Amino acid sequence: MTHTATEENYIKAIYHLQLASDTVSTTLLSAKMNTKPASVTDMLKKLRTKRIVHYQRYKGFNLTETGNKTALVIIRKHRLWEYFLVNKLGFEWDEVHNVAEELEHISSEELTVRLDNFLGNPAFDPHGDPIPDHKGKIKVLKQASLLAIPVKKIATVSSVKNQSREMLDLLNHFKIGIGTKLKVTRRFDFDGSAEIKIDKQPATIVSKQVAQNVFCIL
Amino acid sequence: MTHTATEENYIKAIYHLQLASDTVSTTLLSAKMNTKPASVTDMLKKLRTKRIVHYQRYKGFNLTETGNKTALVIIRKHRLWEYFLVNKLGFEWDEVHNVAEELEHISSEELTVRLDNFLGNPAFDPHGDPIPDHKGKIKVLKQASLLAIPVKKIATVSSVKNQSREMLDLLNHFKIGIGTKLKVTRRFDFDGSAEIKIDKQPATIVSKQVAQNVFCIL
DNA sequence: AATTTATTTTAGATTTGTCTAAATTTATTT
DNA sequence: AAATAAATTTAGACAAATCTAAAATAAATT
Numbered sequence: 001m002t003h004t005a006t007e008e009n010y011i012k013a014i015y016h017l018q019l020a021s022d023t024v025s026t027t028l029l030s031a032k033m034n035t036k037p038a039s040v041t042d043m044l045k046k047l048r049t050k051r052i053v054h055y056q057r058y059k060g061f062n063l064t065e066t067g068n069k070t071a072l073v074i075i076r077k078h079r080l081w082e083y084f085l086v087n088k089l090g091f092e093w094d095e096v097h098n099v100a101e102e103l104e105h106i107s108s109e110e111l112t113v114r115l116d117n118f119l120g121n122p123a124f125d126p127h128g129d130p131i132p133d134h135k136g137k138i139k140v141l142k143q144a145s146l147l148a149i150p151v152k153k154i155a156t157v158s159s160v161k162n163q164s165r166e167m168l169d170l171l172n173h174f175k176i177g178i179g180t181k182l183k184v185t186r187r188f189d190f191d192g193s194a195e196i197k198i199d200k201q202p203a204t205i206v207s208k209q210v211a212q213n214v215f216c217i218l
Numbered sequence: 219m220t221h222t223a224t225e226e227n228y229i230k231a232i233y234h235l236q237l238a239s240d241t242v243s244t245t246l247l248s249a250k251m252n253t254k255p256a257s258v259t260d261m262l263k264k265l266r267t268k269r270i271v272h273y274q275r276y277k278g279f280n281l282t283e284t285g286n287k288t289a290l291v292i293i294r295k296h297r298l299w300e301y302f303l304v305n306k307l308g309f310e311w312d313e314v315h316n317v318a319e320e321l322e323h324i325s326s327e328e329l330t331v332r333l334d335n336f337l338g339n340p341a342f343d344p345h346g347d348p349i350p351d352h353k354g355k356i357k358v359l360k361q362a363s364l365l366a367i368p369v370k371k372i373a374t375v376s377s378v379k380n381q382s383r384e385m386l387d388l389l390n391h392f393k394i395g396i397g398t399k400l401k402v403t404r405r406f407d408f409d410g411s412a413e414i415k416i417d418k419q420p421a422t423i424v425s426k427q428v429a430q431n432v433f434c435i436l
Numbered sequence: 437a438a439t440t441t442a443t444t445t446t447a448g449a450t451t452t453g454t455c456t457a458a459a460t461t462t463a464t465t466t
Numbered sequence: 467a468a469a470t471a472a473a474t475t476t477a478g479a480c481a482a483a484t485c486t487a488a489a490a491t492a493a494a495t496t
Contacts, residue, residue, distance in 0.1 A: 026444055039484055041445055058444060058491055089332040099326045108317045114307040244474055257454055259475055276461055
């Protein structure tokens with residue numbers, strides 16, 4: 001079955017909200033979609049007849065098996081295009097999201113397969129988020145933020161949660177990117193900041209806000 | 219001003235019909251768009267308020283200056299994506315049209331610029347159709363079909379009108395592609411077929427239908 | 437437990453792009 | 467030039483995705 005771009009956007013949004021909690025509420029989804037709760041209710045009825053969501057009035061909702069698979073296809077396309085935009089067209093990190101929001105709705109399956117191969121079947125997008133493979137399988141990394149990793153262990157930056165321009169600027173200044181190896185040398189309880197060290201460079205301090213958003217594998 | 223994908227499709231269709239004759243009729247456009255004449259009338263009113271077409275009821279219509287520029291932007295994107303699909307992703311000729319029909323509506327100007335550069339600013343798409351540059355300028359070739367070029371002059375295949383799978387199959391069999399150098403050695407008036415020669419290969423005969431669709435520069 | 441508050445749903449309206457059927461205008465033919 | 471045919475437009479309707487305002491249900495508080 002095919003879906004409109006709007007339906008796909010709802011499906012994707014439900015998927016992301018379900019990562020936090022299994023059943024999703026109307027108001028929460030309306031906030032994420034920048035629509036009114038009434039519009040969400042209308043859409044849920046449609047998605048229910050398409051067997052994309054389990055939904056009973058007043059009881060919240062979540063994706064069916066089919067809905068989940070559909071979400072993963074959309075996310076796969078989104079992240080493959082982000083990879084393309086950054087690694088082939090030279091876009092910056094923070095510029096790609098909106099364009100990828102449009103590209104993810106291009107329907108051709110053949111296109112997705114060929115794009116995936118052209119890019120070398122990447123497992124992670126430029127922000128470090130995993131790209132589902134053609135079966136919908138996701139590589140899960142055991143990640144922890146700079147707030148949570150043990151002190152003095154070398155870690156590799158694997159993803160960055162906040163994908164704003166401002167964050168990118170700051171990380172560029174610190175010379176931190178996906179794949180950067182670093183260690184947390186000290187933590188300061190007063191403000192939650194952390195001292196980090198990259199190679200032989202002099203140690204620097206990153207704020208709690210930064211530390212919360214930068215994830216590493218050990 | 220921005221346009222919906224549907225509006226863009228109408229604009230592009232009007233552009234193509236205008237190549238044949240300067241003013242376009244409702245029925246002709248409805249046939250091209252696979253809609254009813256009444257729907258075309260509705261859309262024309264909208265495009266008129268957007269100053270995309272000159273239109274007076276019962277009198278036909280054509281694109282304004284603005285409409286023309288808009289059409290060229292859409293065609294530019296369509297052909298750049300076709301080039302990408304064939305030359306980077308390895309699609310065949312005849313598979314790319316439908317996908318490019320979707321991709322041409324992606325709105326980011328930055329994307330178009332970067333894609334163009336990534337591809338090396340190509341002047342012609344895989345079918346030999348010219349790709350408008352960022353100013354809307356088109357490289358016009360003095361082309362003639364195999365029916366019209368003089369006998370025994372070496373010519374270079376520059377474009378193919380019919381872009382079907384069947385045509386591609388036949389041209390692959392003859393080893394004819396964009397850029398192939400050949401000459402017409404004889405013509406047969408009975409059925410309009412032509413004998414052609416490519417390099418040192420033995421001469422072959424192509425039907426009138428093929429000859430009409432293959433265009434060359436001298 | 438009753439009341440108040442918050443959430444969710446329904447009802448009815450709007451916009452976009454389409455349709456059919458009927459009316460109008462233009463073109464063609466006798 | 468009148469009659470017929472063809473093309474075009476109008477009028478009114480429908481589905482999709484949204485909205486506002488009001489009603490219904492659930493959750494929280496006294």
